[in-house]
Amino acid sequence: MSENIRSTNLRFNLDKDVQNRAWQYLQTMDKKKFKSYSQIIAISLVDYFDRYYKKQDEPYLETREREERFVEQIVTAVENAMNRTLPVYLAGCMVGIAQITPQVAVATSEPEDADLDWDFLGE
Incomplete structure (x- = not known):
């Protein structure tokens, strides 16, 4: 045995809910993703103790x-709603803009602000 390998025994009491569930997970784990009990137990222990x-x-x-x-759930929901509704809204705006006829302003000889008292600005 290599100097860098340590061995231990695990015992699961299947009458205890947590230990029974742990055993069931080990029995049904994806063998392609988790190559061995040692790997998944090491990952689980590190995750548990880190947290x-x-x-x-x-x-x-x-x-x-x-x-x-x-x-994050709120942001995702808003993004999804915007993705669904924004194109329709913008299309409606574009149709509305296309239907507006330009208004031409008629210039008067006297500016609209001619009767304002500009003395409040000081000199």
Whole structure:
């Protein structure tokens, strides 16, 4: 055995819900993705303890992650709604613009602001 390999035994009590579920996951895991029990157990332990220690350092980690997921869901929903409705809205605007006839302003001899008292500006 190599110096860099450590061996341990695992025991699952199938009468306990969490251990039974863990055993069932091991029995039904995708063998193409997870090559061995050792690989999936190592990945699971690292993930579990990384999150555990992050929560110790940052107690609101899970709350912030849930908020970020919620915001992402809102952004995605708005993007999807805009993707569905914006083309129709813009097409309607373009049709409306095409139907507007240009208005020509008629110039008068006296500007509209001729009767304003401009003294308030000071000199």
